[in-house]
Amino acid sequence: MAAPSPVRVERHGAVAVVVIDQAPVNALSKGVRDGLRDAAAALAADPGVAAVVLSGGPGRFVAGADIREMNLPPDEPFVPDVIAAFEALDKPVVAAIDGPALGGGCELALGCDLRLASPKAQVGLTETRLGIIPGAGGTQRLPRLVGIAQAIALISEGRILKARDALALGILDAVVEGDLLAAAIARAPHAPKRRLSQAPVPAGDPAREDAAAAAALKGAKGVPAIAEAVRVVRASRTTAFSDGMADERATFLKLRESEEAKALRHLFFAEREAGKVPGLDGAKARPIAQAAVIGAGTMGAGIAVALADAGLPVTLVERDGEAAAAGLARVRDLYERPVRSGRLTQAQADARLAAIGATADWQALAQADLVIEAAFEDMAVKEDIFRRLDQVAKPGAVLASNTSYLDLDAIAEATARPKDVVGLHFFAPANVMRLLEVVRGKMTAPDVLVTALALAKRMGKQPVVAGNGESFIGNRIYAAYRRHAEYLVEDGAAPQEVDAALQAYGFAMGAFAVSDLSGLDIGYAMRQRRAATRDPAERYVVVADRLVEAGRLGRKTGAGWYAYDAAGAMSVDPAVAAMIAAARAAKGITPRAFTPDQIQRRLLAVMANEGAKALEEGIALRASDIDLVFINGYGFPRLKGGPMFAADAMGLGAVLGEMEAASAAGGAGSEPAPLLVELARAGGRFADWKG
Incomplete structure (x- = not known):
């Protein structure tokens, strides 16, 4: 018996709603492509349908291609053909975007006549992050919508836009508060046919386009896809749409087989595999509402900033008042740099600074759900700290060491609660570097490890679980x-x-x-x-x-x-x-x-x-x-x-x-x-x- 299609058509009077339902993110797998192709053919032949809405269901649209299929030979129907089938319909097609519309999902939306989104929608052509270029019309339709210069920037950076930002650029037609699907159904019969494939590329400022191309190539860092994206986008003004699509597709397929693209796909899957750790079934993260860091040197200050950036109040604990004040000064310095560069506003920096306190009083650790030791890399120093933690840390607090090479089990043995101990090896500068080695000791409780992994995600870091051995992995x-x-x-x-x-x-x-x-x-x-x-x-x-x-x-x-x-x-x-x-x-x-x-x-x-x-x-x-x-x-x-x-x-x-x-x-x-x-x-x- 054939598996049910992940695409279904629901009728709301004269409006047909095409629902994509492929957990977890509606990737454009072969099954989804088959379903969309069949739906488009059926709708084209149905005179009772006056308009079409494409929906990914609550909280979703289409998050992009099925990356797993990129390691396989191309298989029909191809995404460009599916999009072309919807664009060719003689009735308006409205995209109702209630979540990520990325890569091929964004291209699918660009093939629609109207794009409506909820405030939580995300839009972007992210293919260059995988060493390829958009392969389903993104390099041809986006310039016709936002111009050459903006398209170069968006595609080369693989930028993901929030709904309001996409609206401001004209990629979205409206951001809908409330029931998005109901609004799309109501507007669909009155939407005009606006095929981007038939629209001209707007006239632009050559100097601005040159500057966008130069900036993209400068930031390419050896990614061949960036230069190819710039070339194909710029050609969209002087090339017929069909020829541009053919060039885009050929370039996409060539890049897909490149060593660079294979490496980036490998890392894409590696990041998803890293969180799959044996022995954690059923374990739930402990709640972390308050954090503390022991040691306010360069590493401790960076860890405090990483925690505050993740929305946690933090207490820095040092040996005396002078050292505590010096640690707080280091924290201020770390926030001054992003303010000067414009990455943070002064108000944002002030709010995060307000969440960080410094003291020499160990009793301040009593309220912390997470205590991270970031002291000098000396076993005697660390063992003493963990012995003292027994006297002040509350029951259930996660006790972490930032050791970079010492025996975590020996550190854990210094406390009466070794099950609460985990290694959190940050890399300098701790507020910037993405890696977090999460070290699992022989006594580390499953829920403590799950808590560490959840904390890494909250901080925007890439966790990798390591066993306890000298110097761990890195x-x-x-x-x-x-x-x-x-x-x-x-x-x-x-x-x-x-x-x-x-x-x-x-x-x-x-x-x-x-x-x-x-x-x-x-x-x-x-x-x-x-x-x-x-x-x-x-x-x-x-x-x-x-x-x-x-x-x-x-x-x-x-x-x-x-x-x-x-x-x-x-x-x-x-x-x-x-x-x-x-x-x-x-x-x-x-x-x-x-x-x-x-x-x-x-x-x-x-x-x-x-x-x-x-x-x-x-x-x-x-x-x-x-x-x-x-x-x-x-x-x-x-x-x-x-x-x-x-x-x-x-x-x-x-x-x-x-x-x-x-x-x-x-x-x-x-x-x-x-x-x-x-x-x-x-x-x-x-x-x-x-x-």
Whole structure:
């Protein structure tokens, strides 16, 4: 028996309402396309129908294409043909938009004669976020409605407009308060036929159009779809609609098969998978109405701002009044920057500042539903804090540590309520960086983990659940990456050559420039703490230690791996080259040259290999989670999809070969992961591994 169609037609007198009902978001799957095509054909042949309303039901319209089908061969009916069938009807068609009308959903609405929306509607052509361009008339109809310059901006940015903003631009005809469907049914018989396919592109200001194109290309960040979108949109003025549609469709299909689009689709699905965590069935988030942060340094202040931005009142707790006041001053500084740039109004900043208090009184923690410890990365300090929390935190409060590499279970054992403890590893600056590593200890209660995931969503962050292991996911893999970058330098590559290769790959900054930015003393202190337990068979490069011992701590001292002038401009420093040469000489290393490709392949293999170890140990749930960590926390280029996705693209046989060379260079700790060996020999991929 055939499954019922997700599209049905309801009659309201002479008005036919075409209802799309495909949970959860009415994606334009084949079933929906089939249903719409059949409905359009039936309505065209029915003389009793005077007008048509397209509805996605309460709170919905059409959120876009079914992204899962983009990895399959194109299958009829195609979205452009479905839209053309409704546009060709000799009776008015009204879109009733009560939720997201994005991508193909927006294009469907543009194919209608009238667009009505509720205040909660969202409208936008978001395809460039997936490395493609609109493929169902968006690049041809939108310019005819809003002009070339505005269409370029909206499409290239993948901007999602609120209903009132879309109305102001003329994309919507009205925003309806009250019963949207009733209003659409009432207006439909009187709506004029207004086929955008037959409308001219309005005359525009060439200078404004040039400026819009230049801005789009400047912000493209290597996304080929942006340049193609600009080209196809600009051609809409001088090209017949049918020719423009053909060009758009061909470009869409070509881009759909690009490596960049595949990587961005991978990340789209990865974000949705990341929230699926075993063992949470039935668990409900604890209510969080008041938060507190212990430690008001750079990280603590950033966390407080992230919480306040999410609408939570926050109390910062410090060791004394002077430190508390200094922490509040840091918070004020963090709000001054977005006010200066226009991203926040002064009134908004003042309101959020008013939600943040600072004190040295630990009793202020008694009212908090969530307490986040953001103190110095020292186990004794953290254990003391969690012991003290037993005396003041109320029952049921979530107790979180912002530790970046310490044993969360050991921290939890310091309190009498280890089930309430979870790791919330923010990345600096905490109010800006999207990644939040949510660390699950062996005693973390399911509802505590669910609360952490809900909090991440509330803050607009990308959560990734990590198991408890030293440095968790991100810092563990990054440490291996940085260590092998230093091996490359000791073996003959200059720091600037390594960084240039990484930037050419797509990183915003190379490993050594990042070290200078964050401060070389941080890594130095960590290495000193671990010196006694380091495997003597692990290769150790002393150059970074010598830089710190020479007072070169990075940008903050004007010198690190590079030199910096008073304006912060970076330059290569011969003194660093001399230190590197001395380290090579001490080990009898004859330097050799490395090509950018060799550098990129080595460091990618190292990241993927360490990721494989994290998967085997259960520290990471899935390979795509590792990709999200590096995309959102470490500047890995989005267009490459993350280190595990990129390794699959490289071929795990090639990755294994590269790791065998890396192991010979690095010694203990650099061995190929058993999982990598297993998958490479079987011709498998990280993406298919299920644990």
